[in-house]
Amino acid sequence: FFSPSAVPFAAGLDVDFRDYLPFDTPRDAQVALDALRPTALVFAKLDVWPVLVTAASQRGVRLGMVSATLRAGSTRRSAAAGTLLRDAYARLDVVGAVDPSDADRLVALGVRPDAITVTGDTRYDQVWARAAAADRTSDVLAPLRSYRPTLVAGSTWPSDEEPLLRAWGRLHAILPDARLIIAPHEPTAAHVSAIEGWATGQRLLAARIGSPAAQDADVVIVDRMGVLGDLYALADAAYVGGGFHDAGLHSVLEPAAFGAPVLFGPRHHQSRDATLLISAGGGAAAPDAAGLERMMLSWLRDESARYQAGARARALVRSGLGAARRAYDLIARLI
Known part of the structure; x- marks a missing residue:
C-alpha cells in the first residue's frame, strides 16, 4: 500500500509482511526486490509503479493486477500518462478487470488483450464478509x-x-x-x-x-x-x-x-x-x-x-x- 489511510486495514490482514510500497526509483525498486525476492507482483485497482514493474519483469517476476478499473474520464487516458505508463501495463501477465468497459479501456491503455479477463471487484466480497462477521x-x-x-x-x-x-x-x-x-x-x-x-x-x-x-x-x-x-x-x-x-x-x-x-x-x-x-x-x-x-x-x-x-x-x-x-x-x- 502507499496511502496512510490503508494502514489500519493492512494491520488487520493475516499476512506475513505488510508495509508501504517504496518510492518508484531504480534504487528503491532494486532494494525492495532484493529484500522480498517475490515470485509474483500483483497490483490492485489501477496504479502501477512503472520503474518497479520494469525491474521486476527483468528479473523474471510474474506481474498481475486484480480489481482493475479505469474510469472513462481518468487522466491516465491522456497522451502524457500513456507515454509514461503504457510499457508498464503491457508487461502485466494477467489482469482481472472489474467489468467489460474497464477491460476495454485498460487494453487501450496498454494491457495486452490476451492478458485480460473480467473477474469483478473483490471489495464486494470484502465488505460482505465484514458485515457477516460484525x-x-x-x-x-x-x-x-x-x-x-x-x-x-x-x-x-x-x-x-x-x-x-x-x-x-x-x-x-x-x-x-x-x-x-x-x-x-x-x-x-x-x-x-x-x-x-x-x-x-x-x-x-x-x-x-x-x-x-x-x-x-x-x-x-x-x-x-x-x-x-x-x-x-x-x-x-x-x-x-x-x-x-x-x-x-x-x-x-x-x-x-x-x-x-x-x-x-x-x-x-x-x-x-x-x-x-x-x-x-x-x-x-x-x-x-x-x-x-x-x-x-x-x-x-x-x-x-x-x-x-x-x-x-x-x-x-x-x-x-x-x-x-x-x-x-x-x-x-x-x-
Missing part, C-alpha cells in the same frame, strides 16, 4: 444498540457536514427520537469539537463513542479510526461522505452490505458503486441540505421504504460476490 455484542456496538431510528454518517468532511448537520437539525425537530452517529474522516480534536459545538447549539445531547453518555445521546461522535465498518451494523440508513467536494466519494458498499440504504452528495459520478446503487434503488444522491432532509425523512420515517431500499442495496453487493475467488484463481496462474 459482532453486535462487542464492546463497540453493544452499548449503542437501540430502537431509535439511526443514521450512521461515515467518512464525513466539513463540506459534507455543513448541509448534513443543517438538514439533521430540521429533521430532529420532526423526528425527535432520531439518532445520528457521525464518524468524521479525519477525527481531529478540532473537527470533533466543531461537531460537539453544533450539537450544543441545537440543544442535542452529544457524546463521544465509548463514553457512558453515548448510549442515550442524540448525536454520537466517533473520535477514533477503525470502527466505522462495524458501526454500519447499527444503521437504519447511512450517509457516506465525500460527495460535496471533488476529492471523491468514500465507500458506499460498506453500509450497503448491512442492508442500509445509502445517501450521499451530488459529486458521485466517479464512483461506479454509487451509480449502481442509484440504479438499483438502494441509494440516492442529494444536491443540498433540503434534499438530504427529504431522503433521510423518507427512510427514517417510513419503515417499508427503508426496508425496500436497504434490501436493494444489499442485493447489489450480493450480486458482486465471487470476485475474490476469481482473482485468487488468476493470481494462482502466476505462481
Whole structure:
C-alpha cells in the first residue's frame, strides 16, 4: 500500500509482511526486490509503479493486477500518462478487470488483450464478509444498540457536514427520537469539537463513542479510526461522505452490505458503486441540505421504504460476490 489511510486495514490482514510500497526509483525498486525476492507482483485497482514493474519483469517476476478499473474520464487516458505508463501495463501477465468497459479501456491503455479477463471487484466480497462477521455484542456496538431510528454518517468532511448537520437539525425537530452517529474522516480534536459545538447549539445531547453518555445521546461522535465498518451494523440508513467536494466519494458498499440504504452528495459520478446503487434503488444522491432532509425523512420515517431500499442495496453487493475467488484463481496462474 502507499496511502496512510490503508494502514489500519493492512494491520488487520493475516499476512506475513505488510508495509508501504517504496518510492518508484531504480534504487528503491532494486532494494525492495532484493529484500522480498517475490515470485509474483500483483497490483490492485489501477496504479502501477512503472520503474518497479520494469525491474521486476527483468528479473523474471510474474506481474498481475486484480480489481482493475479505469474510469472513462481518468487522466491516465491522456497522451502524457500513456507515454509514461503504457510499457508498464503491457508487461502485466494477467489482469482481472472489474467489468467489460474497464477491460476495454485498460487494453487501450496498454494491457495486452490476451492478458485480460473480467473477474469483478473483490471489495464486494470484502465488505460482505465484514458485515457477516460484525459482532453486535462487542464492546463497540453493544452499548449503542437501540430502537431509535439511526443514521450512521461515515467518512464525513466539513463540506459534507455543513448541509448534513443543517438538514439533521430540521429533521430532529420532526423526528425527535432520531439518532445520528457521525464518524468524521479525519477525527481531529478540532473537527470533533466543531461537531460537539453544533450539537450544543441545537440543544442535542452529544457524546463521544465509548463514553457512558453515548448510549442515550442524540448525536454520537466517533473520535477514533477503525470502527466505522462495524458501526454500519447499527444503521437504519447511512450517509457516506465525500460527495460535496471533488476529492471523491468514500465507500458506499460498506453500509450497503448491512442492508442500509445509502445517501450521499451530488459529486458521485466517479464512483461506479454509487451509480449502481442509484440504479438499483438502494441509494440516492442529494444536491443540498433540503434534499438530504427529504431522503433521510423518507427512510427514517417510513419503515417499508427503508426496508425496500436497504434490501436493494444489499442485493447489489450480493450480486458482486465471487470476485475474490476469481482473482485468487488468476493470481494462482502466476505462481
